[in-house]
Amino acid sequence: MSILIKGGTVVTAENETRADVLIEGEVVAAVGKDLSSPGARVIDASGAYVIPGGIDPHTHMQLPFMGTVASEDFFTGTSAAAAGGTTTIIDFAIPNPKQSILEAYKTWRGWAEKSAADYSLHVAITWWDDSVQEEMGILCRDHGVNSFKHFMAYKNSIMCDDEILISSFSRARELGALCTVHAENGELVFRLQKEIFERGITGPEGHPMSRPPEVEGEAANRAIRIAEVLGVPVYLVHNSCIDALEAITRARLEGQRVFAEVLAQHLVIDDSVYRDPDWNKAAHHVMSPPFRPKEHQAALWKGLAAGMLQTTATDHCCFCTPQKQAGLDDFRKIPNGTNGVEDRMGVLWHHGVRTGRLTPSEFVAVTSANAAKIFNMYPKKGTIAPGSDADVVVWDPNKSRTISAKTHHQKIDFNIYEGMTMLGNAAVTLSRGKVLWEKDQLMTEKGHGRYVNRPCFAPFWDAQKLRNAGAAPTRVERKAPARAT
Numbered sequence: 259m260s261i262l263i264k265g266g267t268v269v270t271a272e273n274e275t276r277a278d279v280l281i282e283g284e285v286v287a288a289v290g291k292d293l294s295s296p297g298a299r300v301i302d303a304s305g306a307y308v309i310p311g312g313i314d315p316h317t318h319m320q321l322p323f324m325g326t327v328a329s330e331d332f333f334t335g336t337s338a339a340a341a342g343g344t345t346t347i348i349d350f351a352i353p354n355p356k357q358s359i360l361e362a363y364k365t366w367r368g369w370a371e372k373s374a375a376d377y378s379l380h381v382a383i384t385w386w387d388d389s390v391q392e393e394m395g396i397l398c399r400d401h402g403v404n405s406f407k408h409f410m411a412y413k414n415s416i417m418c419d420d421e422i423l424i425s426s427f428s429r430a431r432e433l434g435a436l437c438t439v440h441a442e443n444g445e446l447v448f449r450l451q452k453e454i455f456e457r458g459i460t461g462p463e464g465h466p467m468s469r470p471p472e473v474e475g476e477a478a479n480r481a482i483r484i485a486e487v488l489g490v491p492v493y494l495v496h497n498s499c500i501d502a503l504e505a506i507t508r509a510r511l512e513g514q515r516v517f518a519e520v521l522a523q524h525l526v527i528d529d530s531v532y533r534d535p536d537w538n539k540a541a542h543h544v545m546s547p548p549f550r551p552k553e554h555q556a557a558l559w560k561g562l563a564a565g566m567l568q569t570t571a572t573d574h575c576c577f578c579t580p581q582k583q584a585g586l587d588d589f590r591k592i593p594n595g596t597n598g599v600e601d602r603m604g605v606l607w608h609h610g611v612r613t614g615r616l617t618p619s620e621f622v623a624v625t626s627a628n629a630a631k632i633f634n635m636y637p638k639k640g641t642i643a644p645g646s647d648a649d650v651v652v653w654d655p656n657k658s659r660t661i662s663a664k665t666h667h668q669k670i671d672f673n674i675y676e677g678m679t680m681l682g683n684a685a686v687t688l689s690r691g692k693v694l695w696e697k698d699q700l701m702t703e704k705g706h707g708r709y710v711n712r713p714c715f716a717p718f719w720d721a722q723k724l725r726n727a728g729a730a731p732t733r734v735e736r737k738a739p740a741r742a743t
């Protein structure tokens with residue numbers, strides 16, 4: 259069936275135009291003025307924006323982590339995403355150390371089959387040997403994986419040391435793949451956690467104390483410099499502080515290909531949450547990197563507006579209150595993670611566009627188009643143009659939503675944005691031409707979501723190698739000196 263979205267303002271990262279959008283089957287057939295299509299279902303978008311479906315490049319559905327499993331699965335999570343205007347997620351296959359990375363990828367592919375909207379997978383490198391090297395190649399060649407994740411934190415679990423980072427970054431360069439990193443110095447975190455705990459600080463307030471901004475800034479800078487020396491592009495996930503932003507800005511101004519993400523929650527929530535007298539409420543906010551003092555938020559907004567941070571994500575990784583209580587006596591055992599996949603677009607519109615920090619086109623850039631470009635899904639995803647997937651959202655800029663766990667669609671018993679009112683939300687969400695959300699009702703179906711292949715960018719990365727060629731090592735020809743006696 260055809261769908262005609264009439265009377266709205268179509269916004270892409272490039273422009274804003276009054277136009278209709280015709281959808282035939284799963285793709286956009288036409289964008290233009292006064293379109294007609296006899297027999298098509300007409301959706302009235304007058305007074306609304308028509309935007310590409312959001313892309314959340316960082317989620318963890320049903321992740322086994324810290325002795326438990328994230329409560330949100332791929333069906334509930336992609337459904338909640340649709341209610342908030344997000345139609346594609348990129349999740350992470352995270353192998354246990356010594357597990358085949360290909361096997362882990364296949365396990366996650368199986369879990370993700372029930373998705374209600376489209377998805378792709380980054381694959382984490384948590385250990386190293388020849389088989390990992392080989393399977394990175396297989397994942398790129400046969401499975402459309404072009405990004406590998408490296409956790410620089412979580413010692414004694416999934417943490418990468420520098421040796422693994424260097425091996426994996428070098429391999430990624432050969433393959434034309436993108437290296438992504440969680441930048442926190444895991445050795446320092448481990449030491450600080452121990453010291454703080456031994457001083458008798460056992461509650462959630464110990465969490466941010468053990469992960470100060472310097473710990474993030476050091477790791478961000480290290481990952482960036484390793485990537486620079488090896489001539490490979492790098493993408494830093496969930497930047498939360500000035501320290502990391504400075505490292506990113508410096509490298510980008512030097513011409514290095516560094517991409518960076520910010521989470522919606524780090525833009526609007528500060529570290530006062532950890533001092534809440536209610537243990538549960540404080541623990542709900544335990545995630546890494548932690549929430550920061552307010553001055554970091556202001557800097558992150560500027561970094562986003564200035565293009566130093568290109569994408570917004572959620573790191574959606576839900577653990578309900580009873581799961582969080584595994585750390586009642588020891589903050590180190592509180593599973594790290596918070597919600598947000600349903601909330602991100604509203605937060606970015608309300609606090610970004612309505613405040614004048616972002617234009618509507620910039621909003622589209624940071625909520626979908628840039629992620630689509632960086633992770634090589636563009637223009638299938640991230641725009642509204644003939645031939646693109648019909649992942650389209652009718653965005654009502656005046657739709658009010660007061661966020662609450664009582665009414666949200668995320669499978670978690672709290673919401674870190676509880677009580678906040680956002681103006682601007684999805685009125686209708688379509689995924690490849692199927693309406694998933696309309697009139698505040700979800701119409702999602704298990705298995706509608708499809709895996710999105712993301713081929714490597716070999717020619718693009720070759721340009722990076724060429725740029726670095728000026729620094730290629732050259733041998734100095736010299737006569738052997740007489741041996742000193």
Ligand code: URP
Binds near residue numbers: 545546
């Ligand atoms: O606290 C977080 N962010 N949990 C999920 C795992 C990660 O570090 O991304």
Ligand code: ZN
Binds near residue numbers: 495496
């Ligand atoms: Zn992380």
Ligand code: ZN
Binds near residue numbers: 316317318573575
């Ligand atoms: Zn994460």
